[in-house]
Amino acid sequence: MSNDNSKNEKPSTDEVETFNIDKLNNFSEWFTEIVKRAELADMRYNVKGFIVYRPWSTISMKLMFDIYEREMDKFGHQPVIFPSVIPESNFQVEADHVEGFAPEVFWISSAGSSGSLEERLALRPTSETAMYPLYSLWVRSWRDLPLKLYQSGKVWRYEGKSTRPFLRGREFIWIEGHDVFATLEEAKAQTREDMQISINVMQKRFGIPFIQFQRPEWDKFAGAVHTYAADTLMPDGRFLQLPSTHLLGDNFSKAFNIKYMDAEEKEHFCYQTCYGPAISRIFGAMIAVHGDNVGLIFPFEVAPIQIVIVPIPKRGQIKMINQFCEEVKELLHDLGYRVQLDNTERRPGDKYYFWEMKGVPFRLEIGQKETKNSQVTIFRRDTLEKAVVNLDDLEKELQRLSKEYFQVISKRALDIFQDRxxxxxxxxxxxxxxxxxxxxxxxxxxxxxxxxxxxxxxxxxxxxxxxxxxxxxxxxxxxxxxxxxxxxxxxxxxxxxxxxx
Amino acid sequence: MSNDNSKNEKPSTDEVETFNIDKLNNFSEWFTEIVKRAELADMRYNVKGFIVYRPWSTISMKLMFDIYEREMDKFGHQPVIFPSVIPESNFQVEADHVEGFAPEVFWISSAGSSGSLEERLALRPTSETAMYPLYSLWVRSWRDLPLKLYQSGKVWRYEGKSTRPFLRGREFIWIEGHDVFATLEEAKAQTREDMQISINVMQKRFGIPFIQFQRPEWDKFAGAVHTYAADTLMPDGRFLQLPSTHLLGDNFSKAFNIKYMDAEEKEHFCYQTCYGPAISRIFGAMIAVHGDNVGLIFPFEVAPIQIVIVPIPKRGQIKMINQFCEEVKELLHDLGYRVQLDNTERRPGDKYYFWEMKGVPFRLEIGQKETKNSQVTIFRRDTLEKAVVNLDDLEKELQRLSKEYFQVISKRALDIFQDRxxxxxxxxxxxxxxxxxxxxxxxxxxxxxxxxxxxxxxxxxxxxxxxxxxxxxxxxxxxxxxxxxxxxxxxxxxxxxxxxx
Structure with missing residues (x-):
């Protein structure tokens, strides 16, 4: 379990330790170990609650960001980038908000060798108080509404609870959407739209089952009128909060003076919403719901590598087999798949264990027979089944299989969820x-x-x-x-x- | 010049103020004004040196990040995400490095309401001292090398110099690559590869001309053996530093104990390089070199909107013209272009000025004649020329024009550069x-x-x-x-x- 030298793209020839942990009954151990073994994250960074995301999770999270952002765009949002620091005076403006977040803020109070700052700066725990002073400058007339913006980036919260990689930490990566409307009705409709976005992305693209709740009054976002949040269930039956959307009403617009002039030149306070899908946590939920006792199972669309090719060497045929493997790799690469040919010196069986543990959706086994017949043997990570496919049919078959694969893992996750x-x-x-x-x-x-x-x-x-x-x-x-x-x-x-x- | 209500996607019907500033002779004014008028950034955030990137720059910078990251991937890098905070003790490890960066660090010294931290945390000004302690754990054997990783994100530097949007600030967004090799020769080759990446992206995709220099000994990165950096020239003939790549030799590997075992089980210190393209600054350089007296000129590939459609209304024909405009928009959207139909109430001439100022590469003018003949009139932002194209030929013509357009603006920028x-x-x-x-x-x-x-x-x-x-x-x-x-x-x-x- 030590940090060995198995880099993703170049596994070492050391002995492969197989992974086998009962996810259902030892979920906590399963999760901790798979994070290490699949090299998703490194917990040895020397600041409490801060972790290092390694390529095997980062590549996938980047794909997840992309899917989520495209969906935000589709619903009329535009991206922005706001500063990561918030002056203490901004932060203090909305009373409930500051009360809720003050215990979680990291404070910057000096800079340079001598430099003292004019004012303490909060490392943003969330961006309302960074963004809304600018919103009050940008929104002038009804023509400026709705204003629908989002940013992708990090936030920092000094969490007291014990930290868990991906699921809870002091630094996480997310998207936050902040929308402004002329009427309360439009703002309410936006919270429903946000919940639809959660379904479109988390359920339909990542295969994560969840219920969306209106949270009780005592469990709302600090400063919100209502909070709606998705909960999924971990394999041990415990819930994990996923994206939440908040109806802010005019609480923040009154605090930050966000007003618009209607067509009759009458001034009104705006109504607002905010929405915050935390990609690092959604990634954690995704691997938790789909994985099995031998390791990860990535949804096809967000797998760091979608297809791995494993040559089965045969004395005297090695060059020919490798040539065919390269050919298949080129073909799949040109079709736009993320594909890797594992031509390290490990035994094929060890490679099988390794890539199954890493959660690669499809493995193509290519030996003498396949090479001679211009075929591949496809192994599916979802059902652990194998089938032989002619190279000519591979493109079509992969299109079909990748859809079916997603249906299988989504259905399985949903069944387990509903059973709970x-x-x-x-x-x-x-x-x-x-x-x-x-x-x-x-x-x-x-x-x-x-x-x-x-x-x-x-x-x-x-x-x-x-x-x-x-x-x-x-x-x-x-x-x-x-x-x-x-x-x-x-x-x-x-x-x-x-x-x- | 006030913050009016001209949102990008929904320009107001207010009077359009035309933009006309002599870029060559009043570059400083041109730059300041275009940042405001085109709504690239807002300078009114109330922390010195921190700015807000608005959608019109953010959309483009996201496209630039994507192009840059794909190029990093192509050369064998993988993405990671490291914490944004660095414990003071890590930061102190390499003597030259700490001497160089200490004057620029923002320090976090408390958290929560009462919470004092075990140790001060630096808000990273660059990530060597965050990453290399982990590198020393990850690199064990020659099989782990080369290790080529990058991350995209923000860094913070308490700069004393006056700040300029995009070009110099206290928070900027960049990609930083950090590579580790067994030999000095490989590390040197990597600095050449990094310079090739700069050419492949900045010159060949963004059209920015530059020279790459080996910096003098007195102007190196803090802790480097050699620094190689690209300089472009602003329209006023002043240089602006673009990406630099640093040969770190074994300075950091000795400080952070990054060693590998060779095939004969002998231990050696590694050799390292780092590379840092700052996307926000490259964006600033890009708009500076391509813009003209009437506004921005975006390279086609990274334009937030690539094609704008402006209907020319004609009494009695409005519905028919709008229908044709919608049809053309759908066609272009389906072809994968970022297209917008400007059906606000402004006069066509005002729309022309507005979108020229915003730098949209192509404008399609569609009136009665175009609708009847199933044609469009294409206006090119690069040459300011118009041509009539049949709808059937539009796809092909746009492919041709977009290439030609890039050649025109790159050539023009290069000519001006060489003239300087x-x-x-x-x-x-x-x-x-x-x-x-x-x-x-x-x-x-x-x-x-x-x-x-x-x-x-x-x-x-x-x-x-x-x-x-x-x-x-x-x-x-x-x-x-x-x-x-x-x-x-x-x-x-x-x-x-x-x-x-």
């Missing part, structure tokens, strides 16, 4: 399901602030279980006589309860 | 050429440290003129009797002298 959902009618049932490592739907008094005590009770009584909010797709309401398990008041809604990863 | 180069045989000639705003080649004693006094003399006597180094393409040496203008010693080389932007 349950409903409880009584406190005992809730306890039982939670012990079964499920996320549980229960009738509930209220997600307004007067439900907070009950949520605290749940947390205290049930080992940290948390009320996640109302599923935004929820169509049912509790029966008329249903009551909250905790306070016994009439149940007005269903909420989900789960434990945090 | 001169050679001097005497001090008087040097003075004269510098007054003529040229970059001047002169015979020179030495770029070793014993030439430094002469360089200081030049600076003192000639209003800040600087010795930039030896052109790496230089094939000539001075005549045997040639002497250094300053010390009168025999001239061993030719160097270029210029003034800084």
């Amino acid at each position: 959902l349950a409903a409880a009618e009584t406190l005992d049932e809730l306890v039982e399901h939670l012990e079964d490592r499920k996320m549980v739907r229960i009738p509930w008094c209220s997600i307004d602030l007067n439900g907070e005590n009950c949520a605290e009770e749940i947390k205290d009584q049930l080992a940290g279980a948390e009320v996640r909010g109302i599923d935004v797709q929820e169509t049912e309401t509790p029966a008329e006589d249903a009551t909250c398990f905790i306070c016994g008041e009439p149940a007005k809604c269903f909420v989900y309860v789960g434990k945090q990863y | 180069l001169a050679a001097a045989e005497t001090l008087d000639e040097l003075v004269e050429h510098l007054e003529d705003r040229k970059m001047v080649r002169i015979p020179w004693c030495s770029i070793d440290l014993n030439g430094e006094n002469c360089a200081e003399e030049i600076k003192d006597q000639l209003a800040g003129a600087e010795v930039r180094g030896i052109d790496v393409q230089e094939t000539e040496t001075p005549a045997e009797d040639a002497t250094c203008f300053i010390c009168g010693e025999p001239a061993k080389c030719f160097v270029y002298v210029g003034k800084q932007y």
Whole structure:
């Protein structure tokens, strides 16, 4: 498990250690070990909570950024780049926001050998207070609206909780969208659009299942009117928060003086939303939901290498086989696939283990028979099945297989996810399901602030279980006589309860 | 010049102010004004030296990053993401490096409400001291070499000099490549490869002319054995430094203990290089060299919008004309072009001025005649010429025109650049050429440290003129009797002298 010399593109000839950890029952160990073994990240950077993303995760995250940004563009957003530092005075402007984020800020208070700064600078934990002073200059008339901008980059939060690579740390990489509208209705519609973007990208492109919740009042973004957030489930049944979108109402526009003049020259405060998909965390969720006991399984579209070619040497035929391998590689490269020919000195079997552990979707095995018949043997990482394909059919077959592969891994992830959902009618049932490592739907008094005590009770009584909010797709309401398990008041809604990863 | 409501994609109907500044004679004003008017950046962020990049520059810089990264990949690099903070103890390890960069560091010394950190953290001014401790863990054997990694992101430098949008600031966005080799020869070859990458991207894709210099000993990167850097010339004849590549030798590998075991199990220190193209600055150089008196001229490949369609309304025909415009837009969109249909209420002439100022390469004018004949009138931003093209020929014609357009603007930029180069045989000639705003080649004693006094003399006597180094393409040496203008010693080389932007 030590940092060996197996660089991605040039695995060493050292003995290959096989990977085999029961993901379902030892998820925490599985995750820690796969991050090391697949060389996704290095945890040995000497600042607490900061990690180094290695090529095998970085290449994939860059592809994920690209897909996410194209989707933001499609919905009318434009990219910007704002400074990473925020003057303390900006940061202080919105009271709830500063209260929520102050405990998490890294502060810059000097520069150069002697240089003291005019004012302390916050290393941005999120960019509202960097962007909105400029928004107040940019938005003048109704013609400037809607203003829909996003930036991709890093934010820094001095998190107290223990850090986990990709899933929780003090530096993470994300996209943040910040939109401004003339009316509250348009802002509300934007939060729905943001949730649609989450579905279009995370579910339809990355194959990650999740539920989107309206968060309870006591669990909102600092300064928001409402927060809507996606939760997925880790293999151990614990939830992990994925992108959230926040209806900011006019809280920030009033604090930062973002006003527009309507067609009749009347001035109004604007309504705002913000949306924050954290790519590093989504990557963590993606490998957690798709991986299996022998290693990673990358969705085809975001795999750092999509196809690996492994030659099966045969005495006297090596040159011919290698030539054919090169030919196949060129063909696939020209078709636009990310392909690698593994012509290191390791044994084919070792290469198989290695690339399966790394999660490469397809392996082409090419030996004497394949070379003679102008064929390849395709191994699929999703089903672990093999098939022989003629070179002439390879392009078409890969198109078909890559679609099917995505369907297989998405369906599998969704099945596991749905299996982890349950409903409880009584406190005992809730306890039982939670012990079964499920996320549980229960009738509930209220997600307004007067439900907070009950949520605290749940947390205290049930080992940290948390009320996640109302599923935004929820169509049912509790029966008329249903009551909250905790306070016994009439149940007005269903909420989900789960434990945090 | 105020921040009006002309958003890129939805220009206001307000009066259009035309842009007309003599770039050659008032370059400084031209640059400042075009940054505002074309909405490239906003200078009103309230931290000195930090600016906001607006969509019109950000979209282009993202395209530039993509082109640059693909080229880095092609030469065998892989992407990584390192933390933006560096512990003070790492930062102190290489003596020359810390001496060079310490005056420019922003320091983080606290976090959270109370939290004091174990150690001060530098906001990285460059990433050697963040990356190399990990390199010392990753490199073990000759099989791990070469190690060629890059990251794209921000760095921060507390610059004393006055800041200029894109060209000089306290936060800039760049790519930094950090490579490790077994031998000095391979490291030297990498600096040549880096210079080739600069040519392949900056010259061949962005159309920016430059000379690459070996910098004098007194003007090296802090900790380097040699520095090679590209200089381009601004329209006022002043030089601007573009990417530099540094031969680090074994200075850093000894400081950070980066060693490898050769095939005979013998341990050696590695040899390193680093390379740092700053995209924000290259963007600034690109708009400076290509723009003209009426505004920006974007290279086709990195234009935020490549083609704008302007309908010429005609009473009774408006619906038909708009329909045809939509059809053309769809066609171009499907062909993969970044296209926009400007159907705001402004007059066509105002739209022409606006999009010319914004630097969009091609404008399609579509009125009654074009609609009836299924044609478009193409206006080229490079030559300001118009031509009529049948819709059926548009795809082919755009392919041809976009290549020709790039040739025209690259050639024009190169001609101006070469016109600004001169050679001097005497001090008087040097003075004269510098007054003529040229970059001047002169015979020179030495770029070793014993030439430094002469360089200081030049600076003192000639209003800040600087010795930039030896052109790496230089094939000539001075005549045997040639002497250094300053010390009168025999001239061993030719160097270029210029003034800084």
